[in-house]
Amino acid sequence: MRKWLAALLAAVSASVVAQETIKIGVITDKVGPAKPYSEPTLEGIQFGANEINAAGGVLGRKIELLIEDDQGRPDISAAMARKLVDAGAVFILSITLTPATQQQQNVTLEAKTPQMTPMNSGDTLTTQLQNPYFWQTGPLGSIQIATLLSHARSKQLKRVALITDNSDLGQLLAKFFRAGLEKSGIQVVAEEVVPRGATTAEPQMQKVRAANPEAMFMAGVLTPENVLILRAYRQMALKFPIHSSYNLSVPQYMSVAKGLLNGITFVDAYDPEKPEVKKFEADYRKATGKLPYNIHGYGYDGIKMVAEAIKRAGSTDKEKIRAAMQSLEFSGVMGAKGMKYVFPDGKRAGFDPNGMVVRVYEGDKQGRVVHVGQK
Amino acid sequence: MRDLLELSVSAAASGCIYALVALAYLLMIRPTGVINFAVGEWAMVGAFGGFLLLSKYEWPYALGMAAVLGFMLLVGWITERIAVRPLVERGAPLLAAILALLGMLVVFREGISLGFGPDPHQVPEPVSFEYLKLFVIGATLVVFAAVWLFFERTLWGKAFEAVALNRRAAALMGIDLRRVTVASFAGGAAAAGLAGLLVAPNTSAHYLMGVPLAIQGFTALVIGGVGRVEGALLGGLLVAFAEQLTVRYAPLPSGYAQGVPLLLLMLFLLVRPTGLLRARA
Known part of the structure; x- marks a missing residue:
């Protein structure tokens, strides 16, 4: 009788282990300034996780997402990371503001828990702290400017204006834009900031006009403030070309900046002609009834990479996952055709420097790819 | 010269928006003493009302505007009923109402964020864009003239002023304090909603x-100055002109110029806390 009971207990516990999920933590911003980016990224992650689970999961186990909201606040983001580590997350995806993601690293480094941000663009995330458990797969700010500059090089620019907003990321991107421009020997003749909540950008654009630049680079990431800049540009009938950060790649501009967009070039990590993108869009639409856009792709690629790393590690041992992640090569939705995320020579920023594209607005529509990479 | 002229119109239009928000504060502070920081969120509600009626359902502008203003009167009334009156009736200090309204700020913001999502939404303009600033200036002047006439020429306006001067004496004279309070919140919400729209x-x-x-x-x-309706208009225009002229002409990096209005705020609080226009005796 005792033998039978022991065998039954063993069978039940084996079944429980087999059904135990693999916990992936997600730290998002549900109410703060990163929400417009965090929300579609999270939807991309959830879609990817559902797809993985429908195909049998990873290592025979389903993925379970543990979602925490840090409100984009660095002061509470580390506590969210600690909560996820304590809840048994074997990997954390950070889709919040760059400073908040930075703070979380203090916990993941100490707890030796793999962490990745699939969407933050700040160059400093993998350089300020030597955290071998952290990776970044979104296109860096420096890659954006290098790609834009590479496209603009044919124009032989000597004098340009730079305009941004006062958000953390807008300031950080402007810093990288300025450094890239100066490195290329291009003079920044006007540098302007449109603060969050402004009701006009006319004074800033008047200063830009007075400086008489050959082109203007936009590094801001706040959509309403960028729309103010574009409106002032059109109202003042300015003719110099505008080259923008990836922010103009979000589709909301097509509705909130109607009539203001034609001819503006913007850097993007999304090529609608790429076969992987076409499949992703069709699958997403079938599953949710909505058409995804580039930001969804960041989250989708992020969860797929995490799943691939766990699969290659062959276990949920965090050290093995770390090693598998560092040696990962992965083709996803984001990036130019044929781009792979790689982490060579211990680097932890995985977006290929030649993986971005430059697109142009044709009327109010995001148009064709006019340039690829930095060559 | 061209820049200065362009900027004057731009600053006047921005100043009118600030003035309407200031008016919303003033309408509530004068009779009740309550500073309602949720006025910004009321402006946001007005803007989303415009999106819903004018963009989504494509109502004619005048009808949509009237409906938004009517809805904002209701929003002000409800806010007063649920966040202020219960506290007043229990004898809570003024600070309690201010804090409760800060809570309402979060409720409005998150309600809109949940209902409409985090992305910005386009709201159509009432006239073509080249005349939009003139429309804003004109509409604001009409509102301020109407409010000024209300306070100066109507019995209800006098009741407001009486409550502002001495609540207890006004109550003893038969003025219904509840009505005045609820009307001040409804009017404040309408002014803020118009600013948003x-x-x-x-x-x-x-x-x-x-x-x-x-x-x-x-x-x-x-x-x-809190004491007079004209003060809100004057203050709004001064803030906008200071803001935009500093950005354009001051030899300061653009990012620093945005602090100038806040410096002005501190300066006035220190030197002339009653503001430029004092209340009449």
Whole structure:
């Protein structure tokens, strides 16, 4: 009788282990300034996780997402990371503001828990702290400017204006834009900031006009403030070309900046002609009834990479996952055709420097790819 | 010269938006003493009302505007009933109402964020864009003239002033304090909602637009003075001109210029806390 009971207990516990999920933590911003980016990224992650689970999961186990909201606040983001580590997350995806993601690293480094941000663009995330458990797969700010500059090089620019907003990321991107421009020997003749909540950008654009630049680079990431800049540009009938950060790649501009967009070039990590993108869009639409856009792709690629790393590690041992992640090569939705995320020579920023594209607005529509990479 | 002329019209239009928000504060502060920082979120609600009726359902502008203003009167009334009156009836200090309204700020913002999502939404302009600033200035002047006439020429306006001067004496004279309070909140919400509706064609309607408007409106109120309706208009215009002329002409990096209105706010609080225009005796 005792033998039978022991065998039954063993069978039940084996079944429980087999059904135990693999916990992936997600730290998002549900109410703060990163929400417009965090929300579609999270939807991309959830879609990817559902797809993985429908195909049998990873290592025979389903993925379970543990979602925490840090409100984009660095002061509470580390506590969210600690909560996820304590809840048994074997990997954390950070889709919040760059400073908040930075703070979380203090916990993941100490707890030796793999962490990745699939969407933050700040160059400093993998350089300020030597955290071998952290990776970044979104296109860096420096890659954006290098790609834009590479496209603009044919124009032989000597004098340009730079305009941004006062958000953390807008300031950080402007810093990288300025450094890239100066490195290329291009003079920044006007540098302007449109603060969050402004009701006009006319004074800033008047200063830009007075400086008489050959082109203007936009590094801001706040959509309403960028729309103010574009409106002032059109109202003042300015003719110099505008080259923008990836922010103009979000589709909301097509509705909130109607009539203001034609001819503006913007850097993007999304090529609608790429076969992987076409499949992703069709699958997403079938599953949710909505058409995804580039930001969804960041989250989708992020969860797929995490799943691939766990699969290659062959276990949920965090050290093995770390090693598998560092040696990962992965083709996803984001990036130019044929781009792979790689982490060579211990680097932890995985977006290929030649993986971005430059697109142009044709009327109010995001148009064709006019340039690829930095060559 | 061209820049200065362009900027004058632009600053006047921005100043009118700040003035309407300042007016919303003033309408509530005068009779009740309550500073309602949720006015910025009321402006946001007005902007989203514009998006819903004018963009989504494509109502004629005049009808949509009237409906938004009517709805805002209701929003002000409800806010007063659920966040202020219960506290007043229990004898809570003024600070309790101010804090409760800060809570309402979060409720409005998150409600809009949940209902409409985090993305900005386009709100159509009432006239073509080249005349939008003139429309904003004209609409604001009409509102201020109407409010001024209300206070100066109507019995209800006198009742407001009486409550502002001495609540207890006004109550003893038979003025219904509850009515005055609820009317002040309804009027404040309508003024703030109008500010949101007028600014939204330029900035779009988005869930984070409220707090900056609340700060700019409050600065305008402190500079212009709480005591008189004209003070809100004067303060709004001064803040906008200081802001935009500094950005354009001061030898300061662009990022620093945005602090100038806040410096003005501190200066006025220190030197002339009653603002430029004092209340009549």
